[in-house]
Amino acid sequence: MEKLISCCGLNCATCDARIATVNNDDALRAATAETWSKMYGAKDLTAESINCMGCREEGVKFAHCEMCEIRKCVHSKGYETCGECSEMDGCKIVAFVHDNVPEAIDNLRSLN
Numbered sequence: 001m002e003k004l005i006s007c008c009g010l011n012c013a014t015c016d017a018r019i020a021t022v023n024n025d026d027a028l029r030a031a032t033a034e035t036w037s038k039m040y041g042a043k044d045l046t047a048e049s050i051n052c053m054g055c056r057e058e059g060v061k062f063a064h065c066e067m068c069e070i071r072k073c074v075h076s077k078g079y080e081t082c083g084e085c086s087e088m089d090g091c092k093i094v095a096f097v098h099d100n101v102p103e104a105i106d107n108l109r110s111l112n
């Protein structure tokens with residue numbers, strides 16, 4: 001599957017929100033909303049909110065990803081991803097992603 005790497009390095013191609021959006025799959029939207037609600041303690045997540053084509057792709061974005069601090073920081077510096085940033089090692093903004101999904105760092109390095 002082609003990799004669609006987000007600003008922080010996640011692979012949007014394997015994200016259930018994108019897969020549900022691409023396939024217009026309401027059952028997957030509902031399951032994703034339920035899983036993410038528990039995982040992130042976000043009780044306001046509904047199936048209708050699960051719509052996203054990817055962080056750096058044209059089209060609809062999941063609100064939490066569109067407004068995330070990492071994405072805003074990347075854009076404010078004129079970068080495409082954190083992989084272009086000399087401050088990435090030790091950056092506290094992107095650390096929670098890289099601590100939980102170390103593969104994201106490899107994804108960013110593979111873009112350079």
Ligand code: SF4
Nearest residue numbers: 012015052055062065
């Ligand atoms: S930007 Fe969209 S596809 Fe990428 S991780 Fe966030 S919700 Fe998933």
Ligand code: SF4
Nearest residue numbers: 073082085088091093
């Ligand atoms: S400061 Fe951190 S969040 Fe901002 S672009 Fe650099 S690595 Fe990414």
